[in-house]
Amino acid sequence: MTQYIVRRVIQAIPVLFLISVVSFLLMLSAPGGPANQFNQNPHISAAQINKWLQDWCLVQNPTPLDTVREYLGWLGVWNCSGGSFLSVHGLPNFLPAFLGGGTNGILHGDFGYSIETGQPVLGMIYQRLPTTIILMGTAFVLWATIAIIAGVIAAVRRYSFFDQSVTFVSYVLYSLPTFWLGLILIFIFGEALRWFPVQGMVNVRTSAAPFATQAYWQSFFADPIPNIVDIASHLVLPVVTLIAVSIAGDSRFVRSAMLDSLHQDYVRTARAKGIRERQVIIRHAFRNALLPILTNLALEIAFLFSGAIVTETVFSLPGMGRLYYDGVENSDYFLLMGILLIGSVLVVLMNLLADIAYAFADPRIRYD
Amino acid sequence: MAIPTDPTLAGVAAAPPADVAKADVEVALESLSQWQLAWRRFRKHRMAMVGLGFFAFMILVAIFGPIIMPFDPTNIPGTTNPAGYPPSLAHLFGTDTVGRDVFAMVVNGARISVAIGGFSMLIAGFIGVVVGAVAGYFGGWVDNVLMRVVDTFFAIPLLFVILVAAKFFGQGQVISLIVIFGVLSWPLIARLVRAQFLSLREADFVEAARAVGVRDGRITFRHILPNAIGPVIVAMTLIMASNIVLEAFVSYLNFGISANQTSWGNALANAQSALGLGNWWWAFFPGMAIAVTVMSINFVGDGLRDALDPRTRL
Numbered sequence: 087m088t089q090y091i092v093r094r095v096i097q098a099i100p101v102l103f104l105i106s107v108v109s110f111l112l113m114l115s116a117p118g119g120p121a122n123q124f125n126q127n128p129h130i131s132a133a134q135i136n137k138w139l140q141d142w143c144l145v146q147n148p149t150p151l152d153t154v155r156e157y158l159g160w161l162g163v164w165n166c167s168g169g170s171f172l173s174v175h176g177l178p179n180f181l182p183a184f185l186g187g188g189t190n191g192i193l194h195g196d197f198g199y200s201i202e203t204g205q206p207v208l209g210m211i212y213q214r215l216p217t218t219i220i221l222m223g224t225a226f227v228l229w230a231t232i233a234i235i236a237g238v239i240a241a242v243r244r245y246s247f248f249d250q251s252v253t254f255v256s257y258v259l260y261s262l263p264t265f266w267l268g269l270i271l272i273f274i275f276g277e278a279l280r281w282f283p284v285q286g287m288v289n290v291r292t293s294a295a296p297f298a299t300q301a302y303w304q305s306f307f308a309d310p311i312p313n314i315v316d317i318a319s320h321l322v323l324p325v326v327t328l329i330a331v332s333i334a335g336d337s338r339f340v341r342s343a344m345l346d347s348l349h350q351d352y353v354r355t356a357r358a359k360g361i362r363e364r365q366v367i368i369r370h371a372f373r374n375a376l377l378p379i380l381t382n383l384a385l386e387i388a389f390l391f392s393g394a395i396v397t398e399t400v401f402s403l404p405g406m407g408r409l410y411y412d413g414v415e416n417s418d419y420f421l422l423m424g425i426l427l428i429g430s431v432l433v434v435l436m437n438l439l440a441d442i443a444y445a446f447a448d449p450r451i452r453y454d
Numbered sequence: 455m456a457i458p459t460d461p462t463l464a465g466v467a468a469a470p471p472a473d474v475a476k477a478d479v480e481v482a483l484e485s486l487s488q489w490q491l492a493w494r495r496f497r498k499h500r501m502a503m504v505g506l507g508f509f510a511f512m513i514l515v516a517i518f519g520p521i522i523m524p525f526d527p528t529n530i531p532g533t534t535n536p537a538g539y540p541p542s543l544a545h546l547f548g549t550d551t552v553g554r555d556v557f558a559m560v561v562n563g564a565r566i567s568v569a570i571g572g573f574s575m576l577i578a579g580f581i582g583v584v585v586g587a588v589a590g591y592f593g594g595w596v597d598n599v600l601m602r603v604v605d606t607f608f609a610i611p612l613l614f615v616i617l618v619a620a621k622f623f624g625q626g627q628v629i630s631l632i633v634i635f636g637v638l639s640w641p642l643i644a645r646l647v648r649a650q651f652l653s654l655r656e657a658d659f660v661e662a663a664r665a666v667g668v669r670d671g672r673i674t675f676r677h678i679l680p681n682a683i684g685p686v687i688v689a690m691t692l693i694m695a696s697n698i699v700l701e702a703f704v705s706y707l708n709f710g711i712s713a714n715q716t717s718w719g720n721a722l723a724n725a726q727s728a729l730g731l732g733n734w735w736w737a738f739f740p741g742m743a744i745a746v747t748v749m750s751i752n753f754v755g756d757g758l759r760d761a762l763d764p765r766t767r768l
Contacts, residue, residue: 097602104606112618261749263699265706266722266741273729273737392613396703400726414617414709422618430610437609 087445094441098434105434106192109426110157113419114148130204138199141166141190160198160423162191192427198420202413207424210409216298217287217405220317221324221397222390229329229336230383236333237340238375241348242367252337259334264393268327268400275323282322285402289316297404324397332389339382340375347375377448384440388433495761502757505750512747516564525558527716537731548735551728556736559721560743566717567744570632571698571751577636578697579690582643583679589644590651591674601648607641613700620704626712631704635697646689650682657681684762691755695748702744718744 138144143159143166145152158164164171165179165188173179173188181187183194190196197207240249276284283289287297293316295301306313347353348371356370357363395407402408406425413421486494496502533539533553541548547556589600619634654660655678663677698718704710705719713720718740725737 097605100602101605101609104602105610108606108610108615112615112622257749257752258745261695261752262745263702263741263748265703266737266744269722269726269729269737269741270734272726273734277729277732278734388609388611391611395611395613395617399707410614411617411707414621417622426610426614426618429614433609433611 090445091442094438098438101434102431105430106161106427107157109423109430110160112426113423114153114156129202134204142198160191162188162193162196164191166190192424197424197427200413200418200421202416202418202421207421210421211406211424211428213298214404214406214409217403218394218398218407220287221321221328221403221405222394224321225325225328225393226383226387226390228325229333232329233333233336234340234379237337237379238344238367238372240337241341241344244345249341252341256334256338259330262331264327264331264396265400267330268323268397271323271327272400283320284323287317287320287403288313289320292316320403324401324403327400328390328393328397332386332393336382336386340379343375343378343382344371347371350374377444381440381444384436387436391429391433492761496757499757499760501753502761505753505757508746508750509754512564512568512750515561516568519561520565523558523561525555525562525716527554527559527720528714530554537728537733538736540733541735547739548733550725550736551731551733556721556739559716560718560740562716563718563721563740564743564747566628566711566715567698567701567719568747569628570635570701570717571694573632574635574639574697575690575694577633578640578693579643579686580640581637582640583647583686585640586644586647587651587674587679590648591655591670591678593652597648600644604641604644607638612638613703616700616704617707617709621709624704624710626710626715628711628715631701631710635700639693639697642693643686643689646685647682650685651678654678654681684758687762688755688759691751691758695751695755698744698748698751702741 143152143155143164145156148156155164155166159166161180163180165173167190168174168179168188171179173181173186175186177186179188179190180193183189188194195208197211199205200207200210203210236252240252243249272284275281288302290296293302293313294305348367350371352374353366353371356366361370391407394405395410397403398405398407399411406429410422410425412418413425531553533549533551536551538549538551538553539545545555545557547560549555550559585600585604589597616634616638619638620631624630624634651674660673660677663673668677701710701717702719702722705717706722708723711717711720713723721740722737725733725740728736
């Protein structure tokens with residue numbers, strides 16, 4: 087077991103490294119490049135620009151060696167202001183600051199500054215996090231629940247009317263472009279029926295302050311109920327949009343995992359022992375089908391992230407996806423690198439956790 | 455997965471002589487090639503046939519539509535109605551807010567959307583097969599390095615990368631978007647091909663080929679690959695479908711195809727702003743074109759899954 091976990095963690099390290107290289111190369115090889123972008127922004131003073139350029143080893147027309155240095159500086163392995171691998175304390179720069187390492191680079195939690203606003207990237211992401219977490223969390227819980235229930239019933243009543251309808255609806259939903267489904271829902275439930283708001287996270291007329299600001303949270307906790315209702319009504323359409331397409335694929339996955347499990351010998355044994363059918367399905371068949379289902383759900387977190395961009399842009403929700411979209415629009419390199427990196431690292435960690443949990447839960451998994 | 459325990463189905467046209475000799479004896483009853491058998495199975499799948507028919511129709515629209523019904527997005531006729539004209543005989547799918555015909559948009563958009571989906575699928579298939587074959591056949595550190603790269607692709611949310619790549623490197627060009635979508639969507643294929651290779655390289659007929667001194671490259675491409683091709687083709691249909699949707703989204707955000715060209719995503723680009731005016735048709739019809747095309751591709755993929763699996767029998 088320990089050996090397996092260590093192996094999986096070691097496997098994750100090159101992936102994390104490659105993710106950082108990809109995020110970096112994608113941005114730095116883009117036309118313009120951060121150094122030029124900084125210069126074009128009138129909101130930032132020349133002194134600020136020079137300080138950042140120096141802190142991040144950025145140069146106007148980098149040679150390949152400069153690029154490597156920029157990457158290592160961005161990572162935090164290279165001490166840009168000192169120009170060496172050692173920090174001001176004379177110790178390796180990649181160590182945490184309290185152990186005598188440097189303070190620059192993503193390893194030390196420094197994701198740089200937004201080229202557009204001049205604010206620290208991490209702070210901007212932090213401010214947008216609640217929206218994305220609420221959206222993705224709600225979507226994930228509903229999505230998993232519905233997919234599992236629909237898939238299990240479809241498997242138990244195989245070839246019934248319910249099963250066939252689930253299959254048919256899955257096919258249709260699976261083929262819909264998420265953003266287009268959002269547009270259609272906006273028209274039907276937002277414009278024609280006027281049941282739900284179609285923009286933003288809160289009602290801008292009634293709420294005390296923009297969502298997720300300090301003033302907003304103060305008014306939120308002063309009187310939570312109407313605020314929760316407000317957020318919930320704004321979330322209905324985005325959440326439906328986000329999960330409709332994913333549920334389709336997953337309910338089919340649950341159905342086939344459940345069918346596999348229902349044909350196993352232990353299910354037949356349980357039935358032969360005279361256990362009630364309901365118990366056989368829940369206790370014996372479903373519990374064994376749960377493992378592949380959970381792994382599959384964990385793997386789909388990456389898709390949920392992609393889906394968050396789609397829904398947040400279509401519904402103008404102030405989340406990380408929308409922030410990313412704005413970043414692409416403004417060529418805000420450090421912001422994009424930060425979001426891309428944090429998102430991907432989260433996905434790696436989730437998959438790692440899922441694998442480890444799987445190994446703990448399934449005694450059959452042994453590795454060499 | 456599909457280990458050909460039955461040698462009659464192991465040999466495609468390019469099978470080694472030993473296999474063909476054996477296959478001839480056993481298939482003599484029917485004397486059908488593997489592809490003929492697959493086509494027989496495919497024909498039985500009704501939805502797959504419907505999907506194939508519709509997809510063929512879409513290809514025709516993509517090729518001839520722009521010739522029969524030219525559409526110039528820069529030509530703006532204007533309207534008397536701020537929301538555009540609703541669907542009528544003159545404008546089958548209505549018009550957008552500036553009076554451009556949505557039907558012509560859909561017909562003309564087919565070419566770029568289907569081309570991006572189709573050609574990026576071919577690129578992804580090619581890279582994926584080569585990477586997966588190399589990793590699966592050689593194993594060891596080659597496999598390890600390539601699979602970590604694949605893991606990386608799976609960890610980074612694809613849409614994030616595609617948005618940036620399309621905006622920074624796409625330049626609104628169809629060709630560059632095809633390359634971007636192709637280069638970013640191969641890992642699924644590579645993983646599949648590798649898994650097939652891992653099981654097939656231990657198979658007896660590969661062992662036999664190796665024993666008589668066949669070179670690595672030839673074993674890979676003539677003995678193993680034809681047997682691994684089924685799941686790969688199915689995965690390629692999935693990639694084509696998802697790339698059509700991705701293109702639509704990227705162009706909808708104005709990061710994809712430039713505004714003086716027409717794709718289905720491009721047609722949807724400003725449709726959201728018209729929803730508030732009661733104009734639903736502008737958003738509805740291009741999206742339906744995407745949805746129905748994607749659905750037909752998915753049905754074809756489903757039919758292929760059954761048809762190309764040698765374990766399914768007639």
